[in-house]
Amino acid sequence: MTKPLKPEDPLGLDNQLCFALYSSSLLMTKLxxxxxxxxxxxxxxxxxxxxxxxxxxxxxxxxxxxxxxxxxxxxxxxxxxxxxxxxxxxxxxxxxxxxxxxxxxxxxxxxxxxASIPKKIMTASGLSLGEIINLRKTLKKLRGALAA
Missing domain, CATH: 1.10.10.10 (Winged helix-like DNA-binding domain superfamily/Winged helix DNA-binding domain)
Structure with missing residues (x-):
């Protein structure tokens, strides 16, 4: 039996930004x-x-x-x-x-x-418009930093 990872574990899968982005991208593409x-x-x-x-x-x-x-x-x-x-x-x-x-x-x-696709995606995301705007803004900032 494996013991659960601590939130502060730097190598914990669920603590990885890359995994959060990767798994979200997979699920978004599937949607x-x-x-x-x-x-x-x-x-x-x-x-x-x-x-x-x-x-x-x-x-x-x-x-x-x-x-x-x-x-x-x-x-x-x-x-x-x-x-x-x-x-x-x-x-x-x-x-x-x-x-x-x-x-x-x-x-x-x-x-x-x-034309109807973005609204369907927003509804399925469970996020409000404001949350989507903030998330997109944060991801664009991350993309810019990674591209630099």
Whole structure:
């Protein structure tokens, strides 16, 4: 029989910030799966679409920066979204080295289908709007510190 870890144990699993973030992320992604399945997107594809709904016609490199994804991860996502008819990739006429990603009319239409998802996630979280705003603010601060 193992004895319970003390809260001050620096190597206790439940005392790890990384585990709290990792396990919460796994459960959040699991929560999104059926909601996104209804509109034909995976969670990573949804993140790409969110970024494009905010700023359409961006370079692949800008999109990668925004999503914290390298091109090896982002390119297959974009290929699948392009095959699904939601985005198109094209060379920048001003700089042939750059590839621009643009939403298709179908990609723009998916935004309407996705509109109810954030509220469903908020309800499932059990957190108030204020708690979500504070948590997001704290996580953005953490992300900024880790990225520096």
């Amino acid at each position: 999104y799966k059926p909601l996104l399945g209804e509109i034909g997107l995976t969670y990573p594809q949804y993140l790409v679409m969110l970024a494009l709904w905010e700023e359409d016609g961006v370079t692949v490199s800008r999109l990668g920066q925004r999503l914290y994804l390298d091109s090896g991860t982002l390119t297959p996502l974009l290929k699948r979204l392009e095959k699904a008819g939601l985005v198109k990739r094209e060379r920048n006429e001003k700089d042939e080295r750059q590839v621009l990603v643009r939403l298709t009319p179908e990609g723009k239409a998916v935004k309407r289908q996705a």
